Amino acid sequence: MRILFSFGSPKEVPKDDQEKNKTETPSLPSVDLLDSASVLIPAARDWIKLSNIETVTIGIPVTFTVKIHHSTDTPSYQVRFKFSDFPNQNINISSTSNVVNYTVTFESTPKQDSTIMYYHIVNVDAWYCPLGVPSHEIGSSFSRFILSDSLSGFINVTQDILDPNLGGDSVSTTSPVKLSAKIHHSAGFFDSAIITYKWVVNGSPQEDNYDFIVRNFSQPKLNNISVLVSVSKTNPVFQKTELFTRTVHSKDPIQNLTTDGQNNIQLCKDETLQLNIKINGGTPTFYYCWEITNSSTAGRNTEPLSESLFWRKYFGEEPTNSSECEETEESSFNINSHFEEAGNKTLYIAVSNVASYSTKIMTISVHEREPLRQPEISDKEIESYLRSKNEIEFIKDMLTDFHNSSWKD
Known part of the structure; x- marks a missing residue:
């Protein structure tokens, strides 16, 4: 959004530009605040972007590009390049385009100590020139670069x-x-x-x-x-x-992954999975990661949409930077996981040595524990138990007393 104000004269510009304007363009007439002469005040969305160039080789032309983001139906700009260490390369470029290029060749560097990485600075600012004279600054930017005598x-x-x-x-x-x-x-x-x-x-x-x-x-x-x-x-x-x-x-590439168990693992609730994964083939170092997710289908052992989706999720372009993955020089590793809830699970495993990778998918079925049932006890089992406790003589005495009593009639 641009706000329109009326002024007696354009916004003050730097002294150098004032002197230049005296000789190149006639000055604007003086008017009061109610005059129809207008100056556009830049909105916050007006800005410029300078290309980022990290290394410049001496003797090879390099182009600095400025992109001007400015809302106007009559583009007319002045772009000023100023180099901190190369004043002879400073220049003001007038343009009616929103993209301004400046190509320059550096023949030498003022910094002679090649052991120090020294950054040179280029400052750029862009001005709006609706009447051929800088009216207001659209934006400014800067970039730093290294000047090198070597090919990049x-x-x-x-x-x-x-x-x-x-x-x-x-x-x-x-x-x-x-x-x-x-x-x-x-x-x-x-x-x-x-x-x-x-x-x-x-x-x-x-x-x-x-x-x-x-x-x-x-x-x-x-x-x-x-x-x-x-x-x-x-x-x-x-x-x-x-x-x-x-x-x-x-x-050498990794051939495959094998385990010490079946691909479809059966567990009870509150049990712990203890699984050993063997890496077949491949030159270490290895990077491995694994994940267990809920699955709606029991016994699922098919690949996901893409085998590499899970691989990319954890490894990306720099496997060693993944905080969720571990590294090993061994050809095997262990997976341990405790299950507190019943349900169908899917175990994803991915291993890489950066030159190759291998994935493995396994299913885990976690069941509720069945309640314990009281077993039926026979007379012989009772007698065997009492005999082991040396209580059989007591039972015989009770039976003798019963036969000798008057209760038997």
């Missing part, structure tokens, strides 16, 4: 596996691995450049001279990967060489 990039690792949450620095020994050299640059800057790649895998130079190689890591081990990237251009003159390294852990 990394080695990317991909593998043809079913779940995108796996991989990273851990790969399976059962399928090929693609290693790609990625270098960051402004769009089109390296189109005419000559780029060479020299790969080394586990200390052995590779013959491939491409931006990627495909290799099989068939044994569980740590694999050291490096690539030397050289870039050269003639217009503008540019030449840099950078070494990127990465360690990849190849692991």
Whole structure:
């Protein structure tokens, strides 16, 4: 929402702009508060956003983008870029577009100590110019960036596996691995450049001279990967060489999970489930988690909608960060759970070594305990009990007294 006020003159602008406006545009006539000349006061929803650029390479053009969020039918703006350490790169850009780009190339850095990570600051503010003169400030923003003399990039690792949450620095020994050299640059800057790649895998130079190689890591081990990237251009003159390294852990995949019990477990209320899960195959470290939920169907042992839903729920992209999962170097672990209520339950188990994962689903039927029944006791059982208690002689004496008494008539 914008509020309309009438003023005798536009809102005061910085002194530098006042001097500039004296020579570039005629001053506005003086009017009183009831004059029809109007100035729009910016609403709270007017703002700007500056692109976030973390690392800038010396000699490579970088583009700072400003997006202006401002409600008007006549866009006319002045965007001011001010660099704290590079005053020669400061600039004011006039535009009728809501997106303003400024491309700059830094040829050197004023900070000579390469051991210190120093952040440079760029401040940006945008002004509304309805009459060709800054009227009011729409918003301001700033960003900080590191200026580096090195190429910015990394080695990317991909593998043809079913779940995108796996991989990273851990790969399976059962399928090929693609290693790609990625270098960051402004769009089109390296189109005419000559780029060479020299790969080394586990200390052995590779013959491939491409931006990627495909290799099989068939044994569980740590694999050291490096690539030397050289870039050269003639217009503008540019030449840099950078070494990127990465360690990849190849692991045997998990085959399956087995238990020491049946898939359909029968328990009584107030009993405790004690279950041992064995991990078959796979290279540790293992990350495991489990969950017991209520189930409306007795004896259910089918998969949920997707086998990986439960896996993703707990592991996501970083298994080691899951607070509900535990890790082990062993090939087995125990599950213990006490049941205080009867009903049908479903037990979900998921295990990963990051290069692979396996899930298992089991059903648990918890029944009410049946009440104890008093057994029928025969005469022989009574006699046996009394004889064990040395009371049989007492009974015989009672019978003798009865036969000798007058009651028998």
